[in-house]
């Protein structure tokens with residue numbers, strides 16, 4: 001049985017991917033910050049919610065279709081932006097964009113990605129959203145926006161949770177740095193993972209050279225082994241609501257803020273003219289000790305007018321996880337690591353299988369919940385998982 005056939009769930013893909021990736025790549029993809037509390041909390045919070053399904057409803061014809069920003073998507077799942085995906089698969093950005101297009105789900109190009117956004121747009125009929133790591137400098141924002149307009153990006157996603165680089169001790173221990181620097185331990189790590197060295201490292205070097213910071217600013221930047229002009233994080237700590245308001249006045253497309261965790265920020269985003277927010281703690285990769293995005297979601301939904309798109313990401317690994325967020329008011333759920341695990345295990349076929357898994361699980365679980373459409377996935381179908389007194393007594397007996 002092939003590796004791909006063995007993977008029946010996203011967790012299976014994760015297990016296989018961890019075997020293939022060098023430790024420093026695994027640390028970069030899978031890791032969180034400091035004690036990993038935000039990372040753990042995102043996964044744990046999903047287990048704290050259970051379903052209260054309805055029976056005897058005709059669910060023969062089901063649809064998980066969702067409409068957003070004038071597009072119909074096949075299911076309420078999209079690919080979150082993931083920078084440096086080139087270390088998982090040769091031209092991974094392109095494979096992700098194509099798989100998303102084929103599966104009719106949204107794909108967000110990361111500002112820290114390597115395949116030029118113009119190529120990704122060409123491959124998908126100009127459907128990619130773009131995520132920006134913006135400096136608090138209007139002149140520089142304007143230059144990037146000119147490029148995005150030229151490339152006909154329909155949705156600009158501004159990440160607001162990365163004003164500074166977080167404390168990623170795990171990466172320091174593994175000698176993994178951004179910009180990427182070769183060290184003896186990194187070389188040894190690669191040698192101990194020959195499949196990755198051949199399929200990813202050598203293939204990339206021989207095929208297209210060292211990946212570049214292609215989409216961070218207005219022009220194709222230097223290789224990821226060098227600091228981009230103005231630095232990778234230059235002036236991000238100056239970004240404020242003033243810049244968001246300026247962007248709104250000057251950006252004709254849709255505008256989404258990513259990394260919103262506080263209801264007041266969601267309200268402010270709406271008032272500033274944003275078209276949506278993504279509730280996210282950056283996959284546990286920024287502030288450690290954050291509440292989970294799932295916990296933040298209901299208050300964010302309540303803070304904005306009905307119908308204002310609230311999306312969410314962080315820790316979603318099952319179709320049932322996605323449906324819990326939909327029941328709590330999320331229009332769409334983004335995943336970050338799952339499709340990278342798919343890419344690491346089996347390239348494009350692996351990414352496609354991950355989306356199929358989500359689609360099948362969503363369809364099956366909608367039926368088991370008694371839902372024909374996503375509008376039927378309502379808050380009464382979920383409840384906190386709580387061990388009652390009676391259960392405690394039974395357990396003690």
Ligand SMILES: Cc1cc2nc3c(=O)[nH]c(=O)nc-3n(C[C@H](O)[C@H](O)[C@H](O)COP(=O)(O)O)c2cc1C
Pocket residue numbers: 028029030080081082083084110111112113131159258280281282283284285313314315316334335336337338
């Ligand atoms: C390897 C990796 C790279 C990421 N790069 C970015 C990025 O460039 N921009 C961004 O806004 N978020 C980035 N994120 C965060 C994701 O967009 C998303 O918020 C998070 O991965 C969701 O959690 P999940 O991985 O548990 O699905 C990255 C996450 C990972 C795992």
